[in-house]
Amino acid sequence: MEKKRIALLGSTGSIGTNTLEVISRYRERYEVVALAAGSNLALLRQQIREFQPRLVSIRDLDHLEELREEVKPFHGEVIAGMEGLLQVARYEQADMVVSAICGAAGLLPTYEAAVAGKNIALANKESLIMAGGIIMDKAKSMGIQILPIDSEHSAIFQCLLGHNPKEIRRLILTASGGPFLFTPKEEFCKITYQQAIHHPTWSMGEKISLDSATLMNKALEVIEAHWLFNVPVDSIEVVIHPESVIHSMVEYWDGNILALLATSDMRLPILYALSYPERLPLDLPPLDLPRLGTISFHSPDVEKFPCLRLGYEAARQGQTAPAVMNAANEIAISAFKQGRINFCDIPKIIEETLNRHQPVPLREISDALWADRWGRQQARDIIGRLSC
Numbered sequence: 057m058e059k060k061r062i063a064l065l066g067s068t069g070s071i072g073t074n075t076l077e078v079i080s081r082y083r084e085r086y087e088v089v090a091l092a093a094g095s096n097l098a099l100l101r102q103q104i105r106e107f108q109p110r111l112v113s114i115r116d117l118d119h120l121e122e123l124r125e126e127v128k129p130f131h132g133e134v135i136a137g138m139e140g141l142l143q144v145a146r147y148e149q150a151d152m153v154v155s156a157i158c159g160a161a162g163l164l165p166t167y168e169a170a171v172a173g174k175n176i177a178l179a180n181k182e183s184l185i186m187a188g189g190i191i192m193d194k195a196k197s198m199g200i201q202i203l204p205i206d207s208e209h210s211a212i213f214q215c216l217l218g219h220n221p222k223e224i225r226r227l228i229l230t231a232s233g234g235p236f237l238f239t240p241k242e243e244f245c246k247i248t249y250q251q252a253i254h255h256p257t258w259s260m261g262e263k264i265s266l267d268s269a270t271l272m273n274k275a276l277e278v279i280e281a282h283w284l285f286n287v288p289v290d291s292i293e294v295v296i297h298p299e300s301v302i303h304s305m306v307e308y309w310d311g312n313i314l315a316l317l318a319t320s321d322m323r324l325p326i327l328y329a330l331s332y333p334e335r336l337p338l339d340l341p342p343l344d345l346p347r348l349g350t351i352s353f354h355s356p357d358v359e360k361f362p363c364l365r366l367g368y369e370a371a372r373q374g375q376t377a378p379a380v381m382n383a384a385n386e387i388a389i390s391a392f393k394q395g396r397i398n399f400c401d402i403p404k405i406i407e408e409t410l411n412r413h414q415p416v417p418l419r420e421i422s423d424a425l426w427a428d429r430w431g432r433q434q435a436r437d438i439i440g441r442l443s444c
């Protein structure tokens with residue numbers, strides 16, 4: 057059997073390391089031909105030794121010579137910077153790109169992979185928030201597949217298989233509710249960064265953990281689902297399901313709802329994105345339903361979690377609004393991490409940034425980059441005024 061050759065963007069992150077674990081289990085099927093990482097050189101060095109990729113990229117040019125020296129006698133090439141990242145994304149020897157960088161930095165390499173005609177296993181939801189229409193059009197014109205890694209979208213993708221998309225009534229995205237589901241609203245301003253990055257059911261990177269605490273992650277996922285499955289935003293609902301057993305559902309127009317249940321482990325959707333349309337065994341403990349007992353559902357409280365409302369509003373506005381919202385969110389959560397604002401300020405900053413924005417059409421990828429820059433600038437300005 058010919059091995060599927062993988063280029064992995066974000067190899068040192070939570071999704072990246074889980075992807076390499078899955079690949080290690082199936083060495084006879086997958087080969088890692090290229091890796092891209094940020095600044096975790098210690099882990100990257102180990103990955104280079106273990107997987108012997110032919111091309112490696114790191115974020116900072118300053119560390120390039122150091123890494124080249126350290127990995128000798130490595131026969132592959134080590135490059136750096138945005139151009140390095142794009143080279144990995146379009147690497148001619150790769151059949152599939154796993155897009156797992158976090159945040160807006162994932163936009164250009166994801167787009168580049170589509171332009172180069174690579175099938176994409178997509179974790180980086182921010183690229184679809186910023187330029188979903190452009191990326192999906194490019195995927196269509198290049199005849200490539202975008203296979204979701206995000207667990208909710210993997211669930212929906214699987215619930216749609218063999219069905220007519222015209223018969224969909226609603227997509228129902230489940231949300232664990234994050235660590236503050238039962239915290240009274242009055243206590244939100246006192247929430248610390250350490251509390252916010254501690255997710256109850258999933259172990260993930262810092263940024264997505266924070267987004268889960270504000271429910272911005274779910275807002276981003278609504279927009280992600282809109283683009284991936286071509287379903288109107290107002291036909292996508294969010295339901296809080298703290299046990300995270302049902303990963304999402306599809307309701308058809310006759311009222312039947314299909315749901316996907318699975319253990320909360322990202323290796324499951326990662327493997328499915330790599331192996332689709334096949335299913336491969338994964339040695340995870342089976343879901344023990346009797347032990348689970350009951351599962352529950354609640355409506356989300358948008359008063360407590362305004363980011364969810366803001367996500368729907370930005371999605372309805374469309375054009376550059378979601379990219380601006382995403383940019384403001386990234387700036388706000390980094391200011392929260394630095395202790396410059398409190399937890400309650402995050403949605404305020406995003407809302408104020410969106411209020412200042414007059415959405416314009418997204419024709420090219422450069423329009424999304426412009427919206428991202430604009431949103432960041434405005435959010436920084438708002439934070440500056442807050443701290444005066």
Ligand code: NDP
Pocket residue numbers: 065066067068069070071072092093094095096097114115141155156157158159161162179180181182205206207258259260261262263264322
């Ligand atoms: P992490 O923060 O754990 O990892 C991010 C990865 O991207 C790291 O390898 C980091 O490198 C790399 N990176 C960041 N910026 C750059 C850059 N400018 N150039 C090159 N590499 C860069 O994030 P996650 O793995 O949690 O999330 C990745 C994406 O997947 C996000 O979009 C997230 O929303 C999505 N996702 C994640 C899930 C999860 O369970 N973690 C679930 C569903 C979706 P380094 O560490 O070396 O600096």
Ligand code: MG
Pocket residue numbers: 206207208277
């Ligand atoms: Mg998710």
